[in-house]
Amino acid sequence: MSDSKYVYSFGGGTAEGRTDMKNLLGGKGANLAEMANLGIPVPAGFTITTEVCTYYYEHDQTYPAQLEADVMAALKKVEEIMGTRFGDAENPLLVSVRSGARSSMPGMMETVLNVGLCSKTIPGLIAKTGNGRFVYDAYRRLIMMYSDVVMEKAAGIEPAEGQGIRQQLDRMLSEVKKSKGYASDADLSEDDLKVLVERFKKRVHEVLGTEFPDDAVEQLWGGIGAVFGSWNGRRAVSYRRIEGIPDEWGTAVNVQSMVFGNMGDTSATGVAFTRNPATGDNRFYGEWLPNAQGEDVVAGIRTPNPLNEDTKNDQNEHLPSLQTAMADVYTQLAGIRDRLEQHYADMQDIEFTIQEGRLWMLQTRVGKRTGTAALNMAMDMLAEKMIDGRAAVLRVKPSQLDELLHPVVDPAAEKTTKALAKGLPAGPGGASGQVVFNADDAVAWTKAGKTVILVREETNPEDVEGMRAAVGILTGRGGMTSHAALVARGWGKCCIVGAGALDIDVVAKTIKVDGQQINEGDILTLNGTRGLVYAGELPMIDATENPRFVDFMKLADDIRVMKVRTNADSPDDARTAIEFGAEGIGLFRTEHMFYGIGSEQPLFILRKMIMSGSEAERRAALDELFPFVKKDIKATLEVMSGRPVTIRLLDPPLHEFVPNRSEERARLAKALGIDLDELNRRADDLHEANPMMGHRGVRLGVTFPEITEMQIRAILESAAELTKEGKKVLPEIMVPVVGMKAELDNQLKIAKKVYDEVCKAQGVDAVEHLYGTMIEIPRAALTAGEIAKTAQFFSFGTNDLTQMTFGFSRDDIGGFMPDYLDRKVIPADPFQILDRDSVGELVKLGIERGRATRPGLKVGICGEHGGEPSSVEFCHMVGMDYVSCSPFRVPIARLAAAHAQINHPRG
Ligand code: ADP
Ligand code: MG
Numbered sequence: 001m002s003d004s005k006y007v008y009s010f011g012g013g014t015a016e017g018r019t020d021m022k023n024l025l026g027g028k029g030a031n032l033a034e035m036a037n038l039g040i041p042v043p044a045g046f047t048i049t050t051e052v053c054t055y056y057y058e059h060d061q062t063y064p065a066q067l068e069a070d071v072m073a074a075l076k077k078v079e080e081i082m083g084t085r086f087g088d089a090e091n092p093l094l095v096s097v098r099s100g101a102r103s104s105m106p107g108m109m110e111t112v113l114n115v116g117l118c119s120k121t122i123p124g125l126i127a128k129t130g131n132g133r134f135v136y137d138a139y140r141r142l143i144m145m146y147s148d149v150v151m152e153k154a155a156g157i158e159p160a161e162g163q164g165i166r167q168q169l170d171r172m173l174s175e176v177k178k179s180k181g182y183a184s185d186a187d188l189s190e191d192d193l194k195v196l197v198e199r200f201k202k203r204v205h206e207v208l209g210t211e212f213p214d215d216a217v218e219q220l221w222g223g224i225g226a227v228f229g230s231w232n233g234r235r236a237v238s239y240r241r242i243e244g245i246p247d248e249w250g251t252a253v254n255v256q257s258m259v260f261g262n263m264g265d266t267s268a269t270g271v272a273f274t275r276n277p278a279t280g281d282n283r284f285y286g287e288w289l290p291n292a293q294g295e296d297v298v299a300g301i302r303t304p305n306p307l308n309e310d311t312k313n314d315q316n317e318h319l320p321s322l323q324t325a326m327a328d329v330y331t332q333l334a335g336i337r338d339r340l341e342q343h344y345a346d347m348q349d350i351e352f353t354i355q356e357g358r359l360w361m362l363q364t365r366v367g368k369r370t371g372t373a374a375l376n377m378a379m380d381m382l383a384e385k386m387i388d389g390r391a392a393v394l395r396v397k398p399s400q401l402d403e404l405l406h407p408v409v410d411p412a413a414e415k416t417t418k419a420l421a422k423g424l425p426a427g428p429g430g431a432s433g434q435v436v437f438n439a440d441d442a443v444a445w446t447k448a449g450k451t452v453i454l455v456r457e458e459t460n461p462e463d464v465e466g467m468r469a470a471v472g473i474l475t476g477r478g479g480m481t482s483h484a485a486l487v488a489r490g491w492g493k494c495c496i497v498g499a500g501a502l503d504i505d506v507v508a509k510t511i512k513v514d515g516q517q518i519n520e521g522d523i524l525t526l527n528g529t530r531g532l533v534y535a536g537e538l539p540m541i542d543a544t545e546n547p548r549f550v551d552f553m554k555l556a557d558d559i560r561v562m563k564v565r566t567n568a569d570s571p572d573d574a575r576t577a578i579e580f581g582a583e584g585i586g587l588f589r590t591e592h593m594f595y596g597i598g599s600e601q602p603l604f605i606l607r608k609m610i611m612s613g614s615e616a617e618r619r620a621a622l623d624e625l626f627p628f629v630k631k632d633i634k635a636t637l638e639v640m641s642g643r644p645v646t647i648r649l650l651d652p653p654l655h656e657f658v659p660n661r662s663e664e665r666a667r668l669a670k671a672l673g674i675d676l677d678e679l680n681r682r683a684d685d686l687h688e689a690n691p692m693m694g695h696r697g698v699r700l701g702v703t704f705p706e707i708t709e710m711q712i713r714a715i716l717e718s719a720a721e722l723t724k725e726g727k728k729v730l731p732e733i734m735v736p737v738v739g740m741k742a743e744l745d746n747q748l749k750i751a752k753k754v755y756d757e758v759c760k761a762q763g764v765d766a767v768e769h770l771y772g773t774m775i776e777i778p779r780a781a782l783t784a785g786e787i788a789k790t791a792q793f794f795s796f797g798t799n800d801l802t803q804m805t806f807g808f809s810r811d812d813i814g815g816f817m818p819d820y821l822d823r824k825v826i827p828a829d830p831f832q833i834l835d836r837d838s839v840g841e842l843v844k845l846g847i848e849r850g851r852a853t854r855p856g857l858k859v860g861i862c863g864e865h866g867g868e869p870s871s872v873e874f875c876h877m878v879g880m881d882y883v884s885c886s887p888f889r890v891p892i893a894r895l896a897a898a899h900a901q902i903n904h905p906r907g
């Protein structure tokens, strides 16, 4: 039973783990091991594997039997390397107990520092370091973290808002500082701290009902249990859901000997990025705090000092940089930066601590970055030959393109508006919204359809749900490397931190600045790229196309094998889509002209046609309608100049167009020469109980062949005329809502008749075009082999196919889908992400059967899934020729198709 290895050691220049063991050791543990192997100074420690976490949850929160002995053996190794002993009275070792999942979840789980301090070890550590202030500072931190993480959170105690033990202790700390007139934690004296820790322990006992543990080993196991427990903490669960990280993965636990950044002025702690994570600039970027421990920087409590001259900004320029304050250490750190970047061939996010002038590395991981930074870094590293073209393409996530093309505050408006305040540009782009002051309100207001900016005093990972819901985040304190800033950046969310001029009161729900007051519900605009906050709503513009983006997309286009088309219904849409790189139109909806601007006249004629009582009446109306239909089709074919244009015949149920207003009905009756009663009677006749499955699509064409006739004539005439003008065109006639080959044959007969007439009238021998169908009914997918005898192409309409496969009405999922997602009845909304198990199977089968009949059958998708990265990957894997999506998603689909080809190569 004990053949599993549950504990991996690192330190002293070697390690049992490696960076590619992330699944087992978590990202943090794997990379600590890797750094140790590279000979980079890492405090010794060991990693308890994610398998133990899985075991823990599968066995009623208990550990494998061998774990205790394994941990104690690993601890012994650490003691040997460090020359200290855990729990020893003379020469005590202190450790941190750190969480670390496979994929990084910054600040979402727990870490406890200074474990092992107790009445037995305190005097020894004071004697050894000669620094009582430091020891009591470390002890008060241990009490604060341990009582919060182990004694409260892990014990499942849920205090009232603001009454958490950590907040209570924080307030006690602030009171002491205030009464003594201290500006920072670093001003607290040894005596202050000594008094404080006694009061802390008393408060912990009062509030939580248990004594603060005064035994090193008890603290260690308490910490380990709490870290495993934090995998299922609220924050971690929310973050996993948002990021799509599986619950089964589990976290590892890292136990690592402490190094101290709080031993005085030659000690410090910091966080850095090997390149700027907001812009991508190839400059070492970071923040540090003298005489402090790591969590002071990452928790966003203080505005930290700049790492170097490159990192200075309005908030920190008066503070000394590490480059000037500790030049030698800085040089060593810069050297490690270069090594890590070369080794990992990617931007790293690192944590370090300096203990009495000596540098220690505590973490490295691939850094989160904005879309802009991702693009710039990929292209820079390609130019530096650090990575190749394929790696560069993989460096930008398709979803990040969304952000690259996202709106920014109109610079013209910014010129004429005075900013309320300036903070640090932590997350990119622009955002306007109503101010709310806590995460719950952000979620509730957003659910109610409002657009909100979440304003907080400091960034805090507890707010993760609210941060997600808000369009922008604004804080008064905190630095660029704080966890919350990191998370916002990873999501490409507009975020400004450390806007110190704002006096934010989250209890009173006010912001005071410059004699003005902003209340809950007032509107603010954030420029997250520059860190500027404005009162009121400023206009936004699209981010301008930059040449790097064009180069990057060219790399992607060279790799992908699947074409990308767009869904466009007008010549204007078509033009936009071509700019975004569309290679054709996958869905042109004829009914588009009956909605929106300029639709009045064609819509009236359409209504006449619908309300016709006889074929003759209907034909007269269709003749009137013809020039409108033809005009749009012809102009669009012309814009697309030879690229394929799939034109779908009329799809929606007719009753959708029946007017409800009585004046409109009267006007219509008059135009048709019938009385209102007759019109109302005809309207009632059109009523359907379930129109989505009613008289629509091809069914209209079968019952009213003249409607099909008119549309096909418009298409073929346009094509013939343009060809005669020397222009290239390629129309594809697509019949919707087909379930049977016979339906398609029925319509083909009409198409053939019209074709002959058009050729004759236009005096041409042929009009190049294709005749095909949408596959959106399960029966069509199942009988695709038959249907392909007639259809020259298939276009999967996965919106309807999803509706009919799940039996979910797309318009009514609001009633249950949120619960389904919450309760994990379904992993994702199938209307957003194509469900590979069901709809995907139908698509696969449809393609196989279709191509068995007609090898080389052209196949695409025109549902909304065509612009969603995971669905695009699926379309690639099942051998589609193209995907089609809305114009703005075309770049996303192009990149997703390139990723798909790299990850699943296809000939
Ligand atoms: P997170 O994943 O939330 O960043 P970490 O485990 O990295 O949590 O720890 C939080 C902070 O404590 C970091 O700044 C880290 O560098 C610091 N820290 C962790 N372990 C040690 C240690 N052994 N010595 C000194 N600082 C530490
Ligand atoms: Mg960390």
Ligand code: MG
Binding pocket: 651, 736, 737, 776, 797, 800
């Ligand atoms: Mg449909």
